Amino acid sequence: MRKQIVAGNWKMNKNVQESIKLANEVVANVKELALNNTRVIVTPTFVNLSSVLKATEGSAVEVAAQNMHQAKSGAFTGEISADMLTSLGIKTVILGHSERREYFGETDAILAEKVNAALENKLEVIFCFGEVLEDRKSENHFNVVESQIKNGLFHLEASAWKNIVLAYEPVWAIGTGETASPEQAQEMHAFIRKIVANKYTKEVAENVSILYGGSVKPSNAKEIFSKEDVDGGLIGGAALNANDFVALVKSF
Numbered sequence: 352m353r354k355q356i357v358a359g360n361w362k363m364n365k366n367v368q369e370s371i372k373l374a375n376e377v378v379a380n381v382k383e384l385a386l387n388n389t390r391v392i393v394t395p396t397f398v399n400l401s402s403v404l405k406a407t408e409g410s411a412v413e414v415a416a417q418n419m420h421q422a423k424s425g426a427f428t429g430e431i432s433a434d435m436l437t438s439l440g441i442k443t444v445i446l447g448h449s450e451r452r453e454y455f456g457e458t459d460a461i462l463a464e465k466v467n468a469a470l471e472n473k474l475e476v477i478f479c480f481g482e483v484l485e486d487r488k489s490e491n492h493f494n495v496v497e498s499q500i501k502n503g504l505f506h507l508e509a510s511a512w513k514n515i516v517l518a519y520e521p522v523w524a525i526g527t528g529e530t531a532s533p534e535q536a537q538e539m540h541a542f543i544r545k546i547v548a549n550k551y552t553k554e555v556a557e558n559v560s561i562l563y564g565g566s567v568k569p570s571n572a573k574e575i576f577s578k579e580d581v582d583g584g585l586i587g588g589a590a591l592n593a594n595d596f597v598a599l600v601k602s603f
């Protein structure tokens with residue numbers, strides 16, 4: 352059965368002391384919960400991964416990275432490799448976030464390479480994609496999402512999909528306070544599951560967790576997470592506050 356996931360993407364927020372404090376607060380609050388089928392992930396910036404790993408050690412809270420470079424090693428000043436992440440104890444990496452695509456020029460082709468490098472290093476990938484507002488207005492959103500998934504992931508063997516989590520994040524809803532309606536999210540998630548089933552098998556499609564991201568907060572999470580094909584959320588702003596984040600974990 353696929354897992355429910357609440358993943359907090361801290362982006363370029365929180366220095367080391369603030370990261371440890373937030374991680375400690377999340378750990379303390381999550382301890383009380385019977386998580387059963389729910390995974391809780393926090394994603395600090397690279398320089399704070401070690402400290403947050405230490406703060407969450409022995410707890411149910413997992414730690415992921417926000418990005419990585421596709422090359423094994425080499426002259427790529429300022430970049431981080433998959434091996435550097437796994438050697439720290441990181442097991443999951445977010446790839447393809449719209450901010451990486453938009454501000455750092457990450458194309459579908461680069462992302463396919465990153466996905467391969469991550470999987471070769473036994474990292475699980477949270478693969479993000481989503482349309483911009485113009486695509487939605489011109490009713491091109493299904494095509495855009497399909498091509499992002501196809502170009503980034505459909506070269507993989509079916510067996511690789513056990514290490515893939517999908518995150519649908521309509522760009523117009525990220526950090527804007529505007530959320531896709533639960534119906535819009537469900538419609539897209541069902542479409543995504545259908546194209547994965549068509550390319551692979553129904554079993555692969557049924558087992559992949561599909562997260563929704565874009566202004567999820569305690570006041571709207573319950574309704575969004577209750578949709579059949581929504582398996583949790585990738586959370587930005589609301590993940591920076593422990594009470595809000597834990598409220599989201601409790602929203603299933």
Ligand code: PGA
Nearest residue numbers: 525526565566586587588
């Ligand atoms: P948001 O960000 O929750 O602040 O909209 C979501 C994301 O970028 O993953």
